[in-house]
Amino acid sequence: MSIMTRIEQALEQPFKWADSATAPPRLMAAMRHAVFPGGARIRPQLCLAVARACGEDAPELTNAAAVGIELLHCASLVHDDMPCFDDADTRRGLVTVHKQFGEPLALLAGDALIVMAYQTLARAGAAHPARLAPLLMTLCEGTGAPDGIVAGQAWECEPRVQLGRYQRAKTGALFVASTCAGAQAAGADPLPWRALGDALGEAYQVADDIRDVMGADHLGKPVGQDAAHGRPSTAAELGLVGAVDYFRRLMQSAVDSVPACPSRGAMQQLVLQESERLLPKSACDQIAVQAVQQAALQRRAVA
Amino acid sequence: MSIMTRIEQALEQPFKWADSATAPPRLMAAMRHAVFPGGARIRPQLCLAVARACGEDAPELTNAAAVGIELLHCASLVHDDMPCFDDADTRRGLVTVHKQFGEPLALLAGDALIVMAYQTLARAGAAHPARLAPLLMTLCEGTGAPDGIVAGQAWECEPRVQLGRYQRAKTGALFVASTCAGAQAAGADPLPWRALGDALGEAYQVADDIRDVMGADHLGKPVGQDAAHGRPSTAAELGLVGAVDYFRRLMQSAVDSVPACPSRGAMQQLVLQESERLLPKSACDQIAVQAVQQAALQRRAVA
Numbered sequence: 001m002s003i004m005t006r007i008e009q010a011l012e013q014p015f016k017w018a019d020s021a022t023a024p025p026r027l028m029a030a031m032r033h034a035v036f037p038g039g040a041r042i043r044p045q046l047c048l049a050v051a052r053a054c055g056e057d058a059p060e061l062t063n064a065a066a067v068g069i070e071l072l073h074c075a076s077l078v079h080d081d082m083p084c085f086d087d088a089d090t091r092r093g094l095v096t097v098h099k100q101f102g103e104p105l106a107l108l109a110g111d112a113l114i115v116m117a118y119q120t121l122a123r124a125g126a127a128h129p130a131r132l133a134p135l136l137m138t139l140c141e142g143t144g145a146p147d148g149i150v151a152g153q154a155w156e157c158e159p160r161v162q163l164g165r166y167q168r169a170k171t172g173a174l175f176v177a178s179t180c181a182g183a184q185a186a187g188a189d190p191l192p193w194r195a196l197g198d199a200l201g202e203a204y205q206v207a208d209d210i211r212d213v214m215g216a217d218h219l220g221k222p223v224g225q226d227a228a229h230g231r232p233s234t235a236a237e238l239g240l241v242g243a244v245d246y247f248r249r250l251m252q253s254a255v256d257s258v259p260a261c262p263s264r265g266a267m268q269q270l271v272l273q274e275s276e277r278l279l280p281k282s283a284c285d286q287i288a289v290q291a292v293q294q295a296a297l298q299r300r301a302v303a
Numbered sequence: 304m305s306i307m308t309r310i311e312q313a314l315e316q317p318f319k320w321a322d323s324a325t326a327p328p329r330l331m332a333a334m335r336h337a338v339f340p341g342g343a344r345i346r347p348q349l350c351l352a353v354a355r356a357c358g359e360d361a362p363e364l365t366n367a368a369a370v371g372i373e374l375l376h377c378a379s380l381v382h383d384d385m386p387c388f389d390d391a392d393t394r395r396g397l398v399t400v401h402k403q404f405g406e407p408l409a410l411l412a413g414d415a416l417i418v419m420a421y422q423t424l425a426r427a428g429a430a431h432p433a434r435l436a437p438l439l440m441t442l443c444e445g446t447g448a449p450d451g452i453v454a455g456q457a458w459e460c461e462p463r464v465q466l467g468r469y470q471r472a473k474t475g476a477l478f479v480a481s482t483c484a485g486a487q488a489a490g491a492d493p494l495p496w497r498a499l500g501d502a503l504g505e506a507y508q509v510a511d512d513i514r515d516v517m518g519a520d521h522l523g524k525p526v527g528q529d530a531a532h533g534r535p536s537t538a539a540e541l542g543l544v545g546a547v548d549y550f551r552r553l554m555q556s557a558v559d560s561v562p563a564c565p566s567r568g569a570m571q572q573l574v575l576q577e578s579e580r581l582l583p584k585s586a587c588d589q590i591a592v593q594a595v596q597q598a599a600l601q602r603r604a605v606a
Contacts, residue, residue: 022468023449027457031448079414084406101460103387107410108457111382114414115447118421122439129432136425136439144418145334146326154330154411157404165325 007044010063011035011070014120030101030109031116034074039092042274043178044070046200049270050182050193053261057186058131064124065135065181068117072143073174075113078106080153086225114143135184142177149174156231163232171208172201192259199254200271206247207278209233213240214283241291244284251275310347313366314338314373317423333404333412334419337377342395345577346481347373349503352573353485353496356564360489361434367427368438368484371420375446376477378416381409383456389528417446438487445480452477459534466535467505474511475504495562502557503574509550510581512536516543517586544594547587554578 001009015035019028044066051062081088081096082103088096098106121139125132145151152170155161176197180190212226213235226233235243251271258267304312318338322331347369354365384391384399385406391399401409424442428435448454455473458464479500483493515529516538529536538546554574561570 018448020449022472024454024457024461026460027448027454075414079410082410084410105457105460107382107385107387108453108460110414111378111417111446112448112451112453112457114417115443115451115453118439119443119447122436122443125439126436129436132435132439133425133429133432136421136428136435140418140422140425143414144422145321145330145415146323148415148418150411150415150418151327151330154327154408154415157329157408157411158327169325 003045003048004041006048006063007041007066007070008038010044010067011038013063014067014071014116017119017123018116026101026105027108027112030097030105031112033094033100034078034097034109034113035071037092038070038074040274040277041070042204043073043174045270046175046178046197047182047185049263049267050179050196051186053259053263053267054183054186054188058128061124061128061131061135062182062185064120065139065185066178068121068139069142069174069178069181071113071117071120072139072149075110075117076143076149076153076174078110078113082106085153085156086229088225131184131187134190135181138177138180138184138190142173147173156229161232163234163237166232167202167205167234168198171205172198175201175204195257196254196271199250199257200274203247203250203254203275204278206234206243206250209235210240210243210247210279210287214287240287244279244287247279248284306348306351307344309351309366310344310369310373311341313347313370314341316366317370317374317419320422320426321419329404329408330411330415333400333408334415336397336403337381337400337412337416338374340395340397341373341377343577343580344373345507346376346477348573349478349481349500350485350488352566352570353482353499354489356566356570357486357489357491361431364427364431364434364438365485365488367423368442368488369481371424371442372445372477372481372484374416374420374423375442375452378413378420379446379452379456379477381413381416385409388456388459389532391528434487434490437493438484441480441483441487441493445476450476459532464535466537466540469535470505470508470537471501474508475501478504478507498560499557499574502553502560503577506550506553506557506578507581509537509546509553512538513543513546513550513582513590517590543590547582547590550582551587 015032047066047069048062056062077091078097080086081091082098089099090096097109117139121135125135142148143150147169149170152166152173155166155169176194179193179197183190183193209226212224212233215224226236234246238246254271255268258264318335350369350372351365359365380394381400383389384394385401392402393399400412420442424438428438445451446453450472452473455469455476458469458472479497482496482500486493486496512529515527515536518527529539537549541549557574558571561567
């Protein structure tokens, strides 16, 4: 079974459990709309890959951790798309949840997805009680206060914000949770896998900032949102060329951070693939060429 | 230490853990505003009382379960007060979270409180791994889909709704979680305690409906909201006298449901106290007298 098939099948499971005759049908439909069809499922992929690298021995628990993380991610997208934040019409090329089902159900679908994430972990954790509490802590730290993705989003409501702290929380926290949970689900120490999550998370946010400026987003989201909402952005802070350079260095440090393990090469390959998906090398080169041409034009204008 | 002091001290704990230098200060303030000062804290009281009745042997775990339930309750109030639902200005006599901090922070504070609830349980559960998964399941079932409080709220977005199912989910589910979690935290079977939570939860919702019609709410919420929002209501369905009668029968069945245990009398006393707080006997009698007078007037008008 491919890793993507495994993820999609595992994601179906909590919906099967929840979809009883007593469930409000429109809530269930809104929750499904938020999760299917998905994006790249990079966080669960990462979680499963790390678990394998750590000698996975409890696949149901790994699945639950990966599903929990993806559900938390989807919940955050639903709430971030709502009118009081991005007021986005589209996500992953589809109409956003609040546009399709209304604000009340979008709010509740996000809440219910957060709960579903912890419930999925609780079900699988019953058979592995010693691993449950640390896994739960990892998922909670990646999501809540003080440093999880909800806190990251909340930095947008503060008068002053450090770009690094904002990005580490808003995006990085759930990547760190993905690598650490993968290790914990396999009964391994999560610490050696933190750096990989950290670097990938920051790279992901930088790539997002760059695509938002380039106006060429292929993830089905509207572009130009950072400037429109006055959000902190690496592209605004370092310029496009500086941001691309920073992205490349982050990806290199992600590759270098993979700890020694039998599947180190395969894991590094996954990171490089993800790098290409996030920001294709051709796009990076194009940005560099345009910058050189622009500088030459400016020199000519001055001369 | 009184039970209320114990609850307030336990509720402070997760905020101490979360309130680091890296936390967004306004998010933390919004979360505190949602939780302090509290209302009657009836759910955590119930949880602690059942744990005691079951021979409590892990007070830190009981505290965590009680705190988790109260945080989930507070999160639901924050989201239910938002403009896309009740659009309420006041709660517990104070300005609502979105009125004080804006909609974005209200949305995020609710999310972060849900996560904090599970995190509190995870921390305490590490020392009692065998009890953690069942406790988590109880809290998740009380909150999410298909039958928890979020699903209950979602029934307001459906074209058709059964009053009983709506009330059992919207309010009853977290009362059931309170009694069951109390038993589970003490290592006892939760099943004998379900009926108490069920009856209390429904009684609580019926009392809420009655107060909303009587226009004499003492919980610091605006009144007349059910009719204004076209929500299902026992008072609308059975009339005031019928609703009061139903409330009394529910409270009696709550009293009768308390299982045999050394503190059965004390537990029944707590239920009776709560009944009086929810809907004082004087108010019930007044409604009955008014109904008799009105009927007499109608008879005279006909004659």
